[in-house]
Amino acid sequence: MITIGELTLVLLAGSFLTAIFVVTVSFYSIKRGHFYFPRLVKSGLVMSEGMVKGICNFFSLDDKELTAFFIRLHNTMNSKAFSKIESSKRAVFLPQCLRNSQCPANLTPEGLQCRRCGRCEIGQNIDRLENLGYNVWIAPGSTLIKRMVIKYKPEAVIGIGCLVEVKEGLDLLDKINIVGMGVLTMKDGCVETALNWNDLFEVALLGLEDK
Template identity: 45%
Template sequence: MSLLNPYMPVITLVGELTVLIILSIVISGFILLILAAYAIKSGNLLFPRFMRAGLLFLEGLMRALFRLFGFEDSDFLKIIVTLQNTLNRKAFMAVPISERAVFIPHCLRSNACPAHLHDEGLKCRECGLCRVGEGKRLLEILGYRVFIIPGSSFIKRMIKRYHPRAIIGIGCLMEVKEGVEMSTQVDIIAMGIVNLSDGCVETTADWDQVFRIAVLGIDPKDVPDEMIKYLE
């Protein structure tokens, strides 16, 4: 024991610092949980930068706290996507339409879809069997480059080919979260829109939200009449 005596102040300090760090993490976790619960219930985000950094840095702890207090994993993922959209909104609005792209998942199409796969994704024939054709038409009127893609490899290929500075990604919750995070890593401004229903075929997109985001930063006189209602 006498051998440790000279080091006891250091050992004590390290122990106290460890306890303080653990307490700080736990307290931060509960603060984040309260902010997230408020966002889920009210739809309003408080301190989005702090929330995003904290939720990602403490992701394991936060997922456990979410489950402990009766929230689903999907609630956690939705908060992450919403935070990223909120933080990207201003930068997205500043990007010209000519430098934006929209990626639509092929799972939205009808089971009887007559479209064929090309090197840039599915070539929509606007047959009217689903809403993809109409959505694509309106987005292209705005000036977007629109791709209907069967997988993430097509997204990477089109980004490499056309170098968009900003994208709108539509898909299931996990795909959107991963896509937004991937876009951040390659310095692309991404806005994610989660489908209203999941699955492999005939899923449902939140087209109202797609159009609300699509018209951000666009001069109202350049917005077609059928999309005026989405201007804020």
């Protein structure tokens, strides 16, 4: 029992030190605008996410800023692999919250079907993405995303949403070995949120610059 107790203490101490390392390096990276020890930081954050957030709360640090940093780090580490995948094997999932409150889109088994009514910018940007070869869906929820991934088996996915949605989506894609890239909306909410479409196309055009 003593040995088990000692091992438990060692593991807890290791987890705590890992979390301290992740928080310190992450916020230093944010301040400097450069990723330091990216693979170690990503692995450490995955292993000790709860403790990392606890440390942030204890020191009154913004854990949202840390989550945004993780998403940028994730994108940077995946960009090379993403660039090598053909656009026809990539998928984009747009959240329904981007649409206008008076949106006339029909809900189908494969998500909302945009009617190009011009009330928002979704229609014209779907056309741009599809012209690049992308498969695009407007998702009313995560269930639709999971169903389309199983049905169409994309090799790469760009997910758009708020911090929590994108973080959870990237974690899921990592688990099922799909290259994931995240793009954050400009504000949170369930109705008429906003997206900087240039941020999306900056990711979408990776490996397709000539096209």
